[in-house]
Amino acid sequence: MTSQRRGTPDFLLLFLAFSLVSFGLAMVFSASMAYSRYDSVTATMLNDPSYLAIRQAAAIALGTVAMFFCMNINYNVLKKWIGPAFIIVVILLVLVPIFGNKVNGARSWFVIAGFGLQPAEFAKLGVILYLAALISKKEEKFRSFKQGLLPALTIVAFISFLILMQPDRGSTMILVLCAAIVIIAGGANLKHIFLLGTAGAFVMLIGVSIYLIKSKLSGQNYIMDRFTSFMDPFADPLNTGYQVVQSLYAFGHGGISGAGFGQGIQKLHYLPEAHNDFIFSIIGEELGFIGSSLFILIYLAFLWRGLVIAIRSNEMFGTLAGVGIIGMIAIQALINLGGVTGSIPLTGVTLPLISYGGSSMLVTLISLGILLSISREYNKPEKETKKRA
Template sequence: MKPSRGTPDFLLLFLTLGMVGFGIVMIFSASFTISYWNMGSRWFFTQRQLIWAGLGMFLMLFTMNIPFKYYKKHFLLILVVSFILLLSVFIPGLGIKLNGSRSWIGLGSFTIQPAEFAKLGLIIYLAALISKKQEKMKDFKKGLMPCIIVTLIFFILIALQPDYGTALILATTAGIMIVVGGARLKHIFYIILIGIAVIPFIIFSADYRISRFTSYLEPWSDPYGSGYQLIQSLIALGNGGILGTGFGKGIQKFFYLPYPQSDFIFSVIGEELGFIGVTIFILIYLSLLWRVLIISLRSNNSFGTLIGVGFVSLFAVQAFINIGGVTGTIPITGVTLPFVSAGGSSLIVSMTAIGIILSLSRENNKSTQ
């Protein structure tokens, strides 16, 4: 009997589409004022997100229909493409500098952020390498060293843009995968110590990062400067209360809150939907992550499990950094909320990652005919 591929996990598919749809609705609410003021159309950011969502849907369905074994077979090719994309931001005429960071490449109005695709490439690479080495992961030179070297190269290339928020997400995700992959806790402990020693250097190596850190500790010390973003975000969340002001009725998006459609969209959600709405949103988001984890744990090979762990870690860490920043729990780093914030590269990569997990679910559900 010839084995056939099974059906995809429809619960994960519906959760993903629901999250993306919710994001589009909230982007319209958050951006229609600044969109009209800057672009002459209330729908500018919403239309762009719809286009990116359509492309993300295509890539999700495309990757879902690629047999899962091919991701492990071509992991080096995927890594090399990710590496070339990261290097391309430094090429004059191709790399684009926005808001002080050279993090984009593009031609005309079409731009992509290679660091987002690097997350995908590194997760697939680490999953393939760790699953191949298995017990060698306990050996520092033969198992752990190759993982650390590639992760460090990607981290440095992203930090040089500079984009320390994305670099931190990538490094943390890689660290979780390495721990789950069986590395010795002693080796992990030493790596964490080195990371802790590097953090002060990163913070104090640039004036704007020092300002972000001090504003995190005491935003009211500079309410119209470094503390402005956090203060406006906290005001938005405070305005929301328990039930929220109602969809579309938030105040802070009217030129008070910076980047309400992207970095601070969670603040808009909190203001308009309130504590109850935010709680429901987080529970649905956690359900999506839990479903990805369940699918990966059902895999009959370590590569599938590690892919799922990598994607869950990526989405969870990035969401924590975004929500933690806008709520004042941690310093603001300027990263997007996966599936929800405006941004083409982030949405495409997130939906592509779900497509890969859906391919894994089809592999888990295959039956003989």
């Protein structure tokens, strides 16, 4: 008995993905040229321009192995692993506020053998796959609030609460938006969505009002100042608007054609997290408007190709998982680009496939592996398709 032959993966998506990854690695190297790290042996600060690029290359190598592994397994087989993997993610989310390392005010990381592991990144993918499996199993029952939508919302609310405990508001927002995309694409009753959205907006308005009143009385309004500084960052260029101002300086210095690769000056300790949250600012400074525009066009082509793969899937799970994965990448990219250009408030969200970050890179490449596995099912040889029919 011979096993069914699988189709070829979508090589256009594969090519675009690795083009972006390679470009991102080059930009991480450029953005971290002034990076210094503490050497515990000599007890001194050392300038190590290749340190972050090497670590990013290691994450890419590990992520590539994971991507090819997922790509070569039928995604219906991977569906059986969602439950156990989801339980592991939940356990990590419960443990990280207690035992995790505190970075930038949030206890979101485990440090294992010198490498950081961020459970919230895996939670995004876990929620997308769990919802896709749940909705595809319930099918028409999902339109029922009690039997369909309520269980899905309960899972999303529980995971969001665990991430907020760290606290990580940016990841929570992305997770909720990704879940909303999968739920709406899964055929949820729009009346239920509208009523819940209205109620949620009302609760959020009350929460923000209470926070503003408390902040006014205590005189501590730092979070809200950071949130609103995007509207006029130059009103407080040395405090709440500092990051956005330095980012805009980078774009201004780049002009039309850019300062040239490696020739940017904002990464020289002017722009915080130049290799991470603000890597697009470095792209704008060194490659200019032309290079930035070309980069955005390639990124849009990558997202478009991923969405085409998801829509072409013959199974509901494949479509929902693909739409959720592309939605996750697109939402993060939109929030990152909007933040660094001063269009929306900064949230500390990385640019997928480009920014420095091992957990983000690993999860994104695993996600693309699943998407490529979906593409192999509709790319099956014609004879196999006819046999199944």
